[in-house]
Every structure is written in C-alpha cells, then in structure tokens.
Amino acid sequence: MKFRNSAVAATVAAIGITAIGQQAVAAEAGQELEVYAGASFGDRIVDFPATGNAMELDDDATFGARYTFWNGSRFGLQLAGGITPTTIKYTQGGDTDVDVYTFDANVVVDLTPQLAVGGHKLQTYAAIGAGYALADADGAIVGTVGSTVKALDDDGGFTANAGLGAKLYFTDSLYAGLDARYRYIDKLVKTDGRDLSTIETTLSIGYRF
Numbered sequence: 001m002k003f004r005n006s007a008v009a010a011t012v013a014a015i016g017i018t019a020i021g022q023q024a025v026a027a028e029a030g031q032e033l034e035v036y037a038g039a040s041f042g043d044r045i046v047d048f049p050a051t052g053n054a055m056e057l058d059d060d061a062t063f064g065a066r067y068t069f070w071n072g073s074r075f076g077l078q079l080a081g082g083i084t085p086t087t088i089k090y091t092q093g094g095d096t097d098v099d100v101y102t103f104d105a106n107v108v109v110d111l112t113p114q115l116a117v118g119g120h121k122l123q124t125y126a127a128i129g130a131g132y133a134l135a136d137a138d139g140a141i142v143g144t145v146g147s148t149v150k151a152l153d154d155d156g157g158f159t160a161n162a163g164l165g166a167k168l169y170f171t172d173s174l175y176a177g178l179d180a181r182y183r184y185i186d187k188l189v190k191t192d193g194r195d196l197s198t199i200e201t202t203l204s205i206g207y208r209f
Contacts (some may be wrong), residue, residue, distance in 0.1 A: 074111075103131045180202075183199070
C-alpha cells in the first residue's frame, strides 16, 4: 500500500509541476482513436480476515480503446473503455474468474505540443478522469470476511484515474503510445467490498484524423 500511495503522490506531483512549467501553446484540433493492451495490477477486494489471505483481484492483462477529441488548444476530452479478464484469488475451492469493465471520461493535457524527436512528433500528456467500474464474476465469490465464510455478489462502483503518457507519431496520423495510470475503484463486490488502488500500464497504437 505504501508503494501505491507513493505512486499516486508522484503522479499528481509530476502532473502539477509539468503543467505549470509549460506555456500555453495552440495545438491543432483533431480526433484520435486508439486501441491498447497492457497490464493491470490488482488489490484486495475485502479487508484482511482474522486468519489467512484476503480475497484480492489478481494482476493480469488489460485491453481497451480510447477516443480523444482535441479542441484546438492543449486540452482534450477522452472517452475510454477497457476490460481486464482476471481472477479473484483466495476464494473457496480455488480462484474465481471475473471480468472487470471500466468506462471513463478523462481530461487530457498536451504537455509538449512542439516537441519532435528525429523529425517525428513526440507528445507527452497528463490525464485525469472518472467513470464506472463493473465486475462480472463467472460463479460465486465465496471466501473469508472477518472470521466468517461468506458468499459475495459481484458489483460495480465509482472509479477515478490519473496518469502520464507519451505518443510517438510515425506519420501525421499514425502513432504508438505508452501510458501509466493509477486507478481507484470504489468497490467490485456488494456489502463487504472495500476500495481498490490499482495500477495500469499499457501500450497503444492509434490514428489521428
């Protein structure tokens, strides 16, 4: 948890310092559509039981798509949807398969609108936003909560994310990107669910039009 809290603090500080240090520079209006794949690092879904391990969302692959509208300034609006096919560890009788879906609306800030490397545009950016996360379990979620074995129902809740990324444009339209974000999820199971602090790192390929 200390590592995740440090990561959050570092991300927020980096966003603030970099954004303040940049001058407002007009950018070209446009739209971007990208697909991504990467890794999602999970967290506990319930508090620690009296003995044993707490049920937790496993680390696994994540996939999704993002659409970004740039309004001609350094700011853009990004809509994103993702899925993480993963498992909940330490449930009774073995791990429980679960798909976690996320839907976000983000504000994106172009931090380096005039940066180029080797004649190719390199855009670095900060993103922050909120949305909804939903768990769809393939079976009952049964495990120890406190000192009692309980069956929990999958659920959804508020999610927020913040992070930094970079895109290298091979042409005026085609680019590849790298993105790292902290994600907070209010809960993924009913009644005894706790909030989650997760990290997502992704690679993307996109097109600007």
